[in-house]
Amino acid sequence: MLLRGRPRRGREAHAAAGGDPGDGADPLDAAQERRVRAVLALGGVPQSDLPDGVQQVRLRLLERAAGGREAPRDVSAWAAVVASNLAMDWHRAKRRQERLGERLAALRQPAHPSGEDSSVLSVAVAQGLDELPDAQRQVVVLRFYADLPVRSIAEQLGVPEGTVKSRLHTAVRALRARLHEDEVV
Template sequence: MVTRTAPGPGDDPLDPSQVKRVCAVLALGGVPQADLQDGLQQVRLRLLERGAGGDEPPRDVGAWAAVVASRIAADWHRARHRLERTAARLGRLGLWNEQVPGEQESRLLALTVAEGLDALPPAQRQVLVLRFYADLTVPQMAVELGIPEGTVKSRLHAAAKAMRARLRVDEVV
């Protein structure tokens, strides 16, 4: 019986041939040369997370890594296209400035949060706005809205959960 040991600090979970294969899959998937090392790191991280989670290592690490790399390439394309679509929408509104570094990401986040708030039911949107924009506490919101504190807490919980899910779907967080 062969026992596998977890890689120690500094040990690469992928051997050199697997690294080449992952980079090839990423490149064939359209990931730019400048982003290949980031994609490779993501594959390594997922392999390490799998081991840390108590899962058995894949039987064929190279094949598993290639599949993960193809998914990373697809995610890269989706994120790039989403950013392009958002930039086009903001450009039509006159809100996108390519010259200011970091501004695109903050505007993208602001737009996604605004769209997420619009998608919430009015009662949930109301408590989120009061909590995070008006900076009211739960007791203050309960008094202001004329509802029990427990209702405020449950609406806040549901609204925050919905917003987290929305931001994950849009891959903003």
């Protein structure tokens, strides 16, 4: 792995000298690890999740090296940017979980005094989801339960946006037909 820029010390010197990423050497030195922890903590990541965040940064650096890509010019700055991105990802995931929790709580609240109608609807939707092909079920869950936009779903699945839209349309149509067939709606 090639390292350029400022002089390297310790593990960086080992990597610059052609050290193998699989040889057990830690790609982050102690100062870089402290910086990553600080960026994660200042980004709002809880103390209990900091070790996982540091490991994610290490993993991304090792993946970069294993993929044959050149090491960043300034490993410390690169690690800080990755840590900042991880903190944003953590917040997004937390918001998604909160929204999902709110939606699930709303499903549990009876729409009518008996609550029977909403629970019947929930069961029918769950059964309908189970009957969908995997690709359709996946986009429905990502769109309506994980609250991801179509563009993000397409990027994550590696398919065109039009494919995601088509799968959503087909799945919703099938679910709607099933609910009418079962006389739930």
